[in-house]
């Protein structure tokens with residue numbers, strides 16, 4: 477499937493931008509299978525694997541998700557839409573996020589990464605009131621595997637969380653049981669743009685050696 481064109485782990489990791497401009501062409505079932513296989517190879521706390529992946533490819537589900545996602549993006553961020561001629565990085569990112577929202581209903585594949593609800597150890601018994609959150613830490617490694625696999629297969633993908641705003645409706649529509657929370661929704665398709673280097677702060681701003689605040693020269 478990736479045959480000769482497999483870009484390799486570091487190439488994938490270092491060029492895995494949020495790809496929000498996607499073609500509507502369907503994602504082949506073998507690719508979907510590979511993505512799910514990779515997701516389920518991820519680590520989880522005590523190897524409990526309390527994840528579930530809802531794969532949305534049919535029009536009805538994509539339309540439902542797309543309409544709600546778009547409504548909420550505009551409610552949350554509509555007033556921050558940059559002017560047409562603003563080409564700064566934040567403006568381009570915002571435009572791409574709005575483009576994704578406008579076209580979400582046409583994205584051929586959306587995966588909802590769900591996690592079983594489970595109180596973290598640190599929450600005392602007496603404070604465990606209502607629904608527990610899903611174990612985010614046990615789901616995000618699987619989410620990252622999904623994103624990396626998409627990159628490896630030449631598929632564009634991005635991690636989104638706006639679904640939180642309509643999770644009850646989402647749950648009802650897709651018949652997701654109450655004991656699972658939706659951690660991330662990942663729209664996937666063949667990219668319209670190119671993969672390329674991500675923009676991140678230098679290591680010197682983020683890493684500390686032996687004690688907080690101590691820097692080390694790069695070897």
Ligand SMILES: Cc1cc2nc3c(=O)[nH]c(=O)nc-3n(C[C@H](O)[C@H](O)[C@H](O)COP(=O)(O)O)c2cc1C
Pocket residue numbers: 492493494495496569573576634635636637638674675
């Ligand atoms: C926890 C999390 C939530 C995110 N939620 C959204 C989202 O709802 N919509 C969206 O378009 N991008 C979302 N993103 C993508 C980030 O905005 C993006 O990865 C970041 O700006 C870096 O951009 P880059 O990956 O293209 O370098 C999310 C990323 C993370 C890790």
